[in-house]
Amino acid sequence: MNIALIGYGKMGKAIESLMPDRGHQAVLKIDEHNRASLTVEQLRQADVAIEFTGPDSAPENLLLCLEAGIPVVCGSTGWLDQWSRIKAACEAQNGALLYASNFSVGVNIFFALNQRLAELMNTHPEYEVSLTEIHHTAKRDAPSGTAITLAEGILGVLDRKKDWVNHLSDHPEELEILSERIDPAPGTHKVRYTSDIDDIEITHTAHNRKGFALGALLAAEYIYGKKGIYTMKQVLGL
Incomplete structure (x- = not known):
């Protein structure tokens, strides 16, 4: 073409x-x-x-x-x-x-995995969920579009979360996204569920473009x- x-x-x-x-x-x-x-x-x-x-x-x-x-x-x-x-x-x-x-093919598989994990966690309110995304310093938007897609995947199925915010939050209905800008990172995204008993974390890290x-x-x-x-x-x- x-x-x-x-x-x-x-x-x-x-x-x-x-x-x-x-x-x-x-x-x-x-x-x-x-x-x-x-x-x-x-x-x-x-x-x-x-x-x-x-x-x-x-x-x-x-x-x-x-x-x-x-x-x-x-x-x-x-x-x-x-x-x-x-x-x-x-x-x-x-x-x-x-x-x-x-x-990224890997990220799109990660999107599907993220949504399935959120579905499983919907009946386990003892787990608190948060997102972290890391990109290079030239990245102009924060949170990244990838982080927003991950957040929307969670919000669509996790009833206890109503909206995402791009800062630390103690509000039980807010999904926290933390954005970091570090060179030369092409992109890392983490979804973490934490409880008093254990943590569950899924991560995608890009090695290059x-x-x-x-x-x-x-x-x-x-x-x-x-x-x-x-x-x-x-x-x-x-």
Whole structure:
């Protein structure tokens, strides 16, 4: 496939490095230095776009891809307050969008494991649950999109928790997320259940960006030729 990389930083370059082995090529590479090249006409050179920028630019980038009529894979986080706007545009354009807070195959399995553990813990109120996430200092949003997805997975099935907060909390209905920014950490997420008797902890630690990059390419391959809105659950059959 011909792929447009919207966001040609560390992640975009990691994605590009895996393309030749999978038979793909980058026909458009957009970063802060050539932003003016991101046009409908340029995007139409591509079969699929992969968008990894940031919360300030992602919504407009997605709208431009939908206007160009090409499927778009988005890994930017921190912009979901505008989800309804993007969803409506995708439906109006009969377009294709695949969003994930994290494209790593391992992390998406971790999401499923996290939700199953929360289901099991729903009948054990003696356990208190908390989340910790660690990323590099260039990570702009806190908590991370991955941490929010984990929190939402817990809140959806653990009746005693009603909302998440990004600070220490003693409120019994609040799910605590602690965010740390330490270089050069690619990403670590921990879910911990504690009681007077014992602790249960599940952890995912990324060693590099290769897993995220591969997942983004798998998503691009999956969405090519499709219409509608998808997640990594469909890509991985979870």
